[in-house]
Amino acid sequence: xxxPTLIAGILLIAVGTIGYANQDPAKVSGTALIPAYIGIAxxxxxxxxxxxxxxxxxxxxxxxxxxLGGCGAIxxxxxxxxxxxxxxxxxxxxxxxxxxxxxxxxxxxxxxxxFIQIRxxxxxxxxxx
Numbered sequence: 769x770x771x772p773t774l775i776a777g778i779l780l781i782a783v784g785t786i787g788y789a790n791q792d793p794a795k796v797s798g799t800a801l802i803p804a805y806i807g808i809a810x811x812x813x814x815x816x817x818x819x820x821x822x823x824x825x826x827x828x829x830x831x832x833x834x835x836l837g838g839c840g841a842i843x844x845x846x847x848x849x850x851x852x853x854x855x856x857x858x859x860x861x862x863x864x865x866x867x868x869x870x871x872x873x874x875x876x877x878x879x880x881x882x883f884i885q886i887r888x889x890x891x892x893x894x895x896x897x
Contacts, residue, residue: 769882770823773830774814776875780807780837780868787864800861803868806837810875831879838872841865 784804791800813830816822845865848855855862 769827769830769879770814770817772814772875772878773810773817773827776834776871777807777809777811777814779871780804780810783807783864783867783871787860790860800864803837803841803864806833806868806872809833810837827879827882831876831883834872834876834879838869838876841868841872 780803784801784807787803788798788800791797810830810833813826813833816826817830842865845855845862857863857866
């Protein structure tokens with residue numbers, strides 16, 4: 769899972785950087801870089817996970833970051849929809865939030881699946897040995 773985590777990190781860095789660059793010059797906001805910050809943290813987790821002694825902790829940290837990043841990105845859209853406010857799904861900020869959510873939740877599902885498969889493999893090995 770180290771490589772998928774690195775890929776997710778790189779994708780989020782790209783989303784944040786492109787989102788920041790595509791802002792309306794009159795409304796420049798540093799919050800557009802939040803996906804890039806999450807991506808940097810995920811990339812670090814991915815690099816740490818390449819070392820077998822750090823893999824378990826790094827992947828659990830990556831899972832937590834993916835959960836927080838995905839929830840943090842989708843909550844503003846959900847709040848707007850709940851209030852009845854129209855959401856422009858072609859606006860750069862909403863596109864960035866949607867991509868961040870998709871990338872983070874995809875990584876989270878992959879991590880959870882990996883954890884389940886590892887646990888099953890350990891149980892099978894314990895029963896055989």
